[in-house]
Amino acid sequence: xxxxxxxxxxxxxxxxxxxxxxxxxxxxxxxxxxxxxxxxxxxxxxxxxxxxxxxxxxxxxxxxxxxxxxxxxxxxxxxxxxxxxxxxxxxxxxxxxxxxxxxxxxxxxxxxxxxxxxxxxxxxxxxxxxxxxxxxxxxxxxxxxxxxxxxxxxxxxxxxxxxxxxxx
Numbered sequence: 799x800x801x802x803x804x805x806x807x808x809x810x811x812x813x814x815x816x817x818x819x820x821x822x823x824x825x826x827x828x829x830x831x832x833x834x835x836x837x838x839x840x841x842x843x844x845x846x847x848x849x850x851x852x853x854x855x856x857x858x859x860x861x862x863x864x865x866x867x868x869x870x871x872x873x874x875x876x877x878x879x880x881x882x883x884x885x886x887x888x889x890x891x892x893x894x895x896x897x898x899x900x901x902x903x904x905x906x907x908x909x910x911x912x913x914x915x916x917x918x919x920x921x922x923x924x925x926x927x928x929x930x931x932x933x934x935x936x937x938x939x940x941x942x943x944x945x946x947x948x949x950x951x952x953x954x955x956x957x958x959x960x961x962x963x964x965x966x
């Protein structure tokens with residue numbers, strides 16, 4: 799059963815095909831994708847397939863992706879989850895994205911804290927990592943503020959718009 803997580807202001811829940819339009823708006827937005835390392839999504843059929851892939855990854859215990867919703871409001875304001883989830887090594891990689899009009903309100907910090915707690919306490923992870931573009935000052939600051947440690951720089955690790963970027 800897919801876990802629903804709650805914080806003071808947020809509900810983290812399974813993504814559904816009904817979220818496709820919201821996800822398309824988010825992941826076709828150049829501001830959101832500036833440091834995400836993926837090309838923009840272009841249509842809802844593409845997004846629906848991605849949602850099905852998230853569901854399959856969860857069923858196969860390879861990843862988990864939540865939609866982030868404000869309590870009492872319909873529709874998502876972003877996504878968060880674990881990818882590269884390796885049971886045998888008790889580790890996973892965190893990723894998240896919020897719609898720009900929700901930036902700067904502490905929602906990402908709230909969601910990240912909840913997902914990290916869940917990962918360590920319910921999924922029995924011993925290591926949670928994140929790959930972040932060096933230029934993404936907001937995410938680097940968020941993760942540092944909640945206890946992540948910078949372990950090094952991965953040179954030319956991610957590409958965005960055919961340009962390579964170093965990551966922390």
